[in-house]
Amino acid sequence: MSDPVVTLYTIIVLSLVVNIGISLYGVFTRPSLVKKFICLTIFSDTLNSFAIAIGFRRVSDTYPSIAVLSSVPEESSELATFSETAVDPVPQALVLTAIVIGLAVYMFLVGLIVMYYRHYKTTHVRVVEGGSVG
Amino acid sequence: MEVVPISIAAVAALLSIIATFLAVRSRDMLSAVVFSAVQSTAYALIYYVLMAPDIVLVYIPVSVGILPAVTVLLIKKTERYES
């Protein structure tokens, strides 16, 4: 039964790649600053999903378990079973940091967009001399 | 029986493609924010199936709660329709 699981997992990863393409198109071509901001958040979330999908693991006849011990272990053979069936915890720790730093950058971008609007009275990207939209 | 969770995640991934496309294409900024929140919910389901519960507990308050609220305030202070 290895084929259906591998096929479905490949569908998940390929749809993430298509999301990268659509959100990058939105960042490059839409002329409004708020639209660029929204597409940038989608792009960053998709990259974090890539990191978590790399950390998944396939155990042969059961579903893998989360990276948390369910009870205090009494002997050291339980630790060996745990590290045979748990998913990778390192990408999850890195994605946690990445989400928080992304949030910090988004707050700063919101402040910058408000300042841009106060100065030029528009959120269009192309502004000609004299402050009108061109 | 391990096929059932991963097939749910595959359906959620295909739904997120539709939501992203609609978010990029819409001219009304409020619709774009709502479609982005739908895409974040689909991603949270994918994270749950891929066995990352810590990430689900960070992602849902941040990306369906705080970021759409801040973006709606930003739209209120600037323009609503793309020119």
Add this chain to the structure above:
Amino acid sequence: MNLREAVIAVSIALMVVLLAYTIGAGGLGPIAPSRLRDLAVSYLANTYNPWNITKSALSLEAVTAIVWDYRGLDTFFETSVLFVSIVGVALVFRGYREKLGLSGRGLSEIVKTSTRVLTPLILIAGISIAIHGHLTPGGGFQGGSFIAVLLVLMSVVFSLDFVIEKGITSSRLLTLRSIGLVGVLTTSVALLVLGLALGTHAYIFQNIAREGSPLSMPSWLLDRPTGGTLIFFNLFEALAVAAGLSLAFIVLSLRESEVEEALGKGEWYE
């Protein structure tokens, strides 16, 4: 679409096709791998290991141990980056003062009654997720985000005046944020200070005794493991994140007329 958009679309489509081919042919590793890397196996085997105590963090949860103990310096500087960015947002709206009587009266009675039932539940869920960070999936950021969303909900359903009259103003939230950050700093150097006072070796971010430095934080409370420094880190981080994100929302929800009166018209044009 003009020529520029067509060229961008074609090149992005080419990039997507090439990336999909690379992943399908095994460029990021085997699709759905079945063996982990050695680093991950060593983190999983040592996260609660009383038989090899110099490498262990004595917490039942591997992700929290990696975030706050094995890679604690990354998390400390990430908290500082979030603090700096929130100070930047507060700087864009400098000189603000909360003025009562400008916001509406909230939503209808049905919504207010159901929110009155939900508010203590969300608060308790957030605090529980923050405190049990070393036993179940959860931790400081997760609990803090819950409480920040609770404050956003309250200021939308009841009005912003209600939240300000209860005593949650921007200056108090900034003070709470700074207290959280100072608490994280204090916990990280606690064992270092104790080691310098007693004359033994100690490290920054030390949790359990290592070879050559025999001090360690208490890791059992009555009959539950507490994970040493992890419980203090989670508490202070939850306080810091809740205060910081609520501050960003409240500062951004001020009206433009209040901001103009505070800054003086014409000051931001030079």
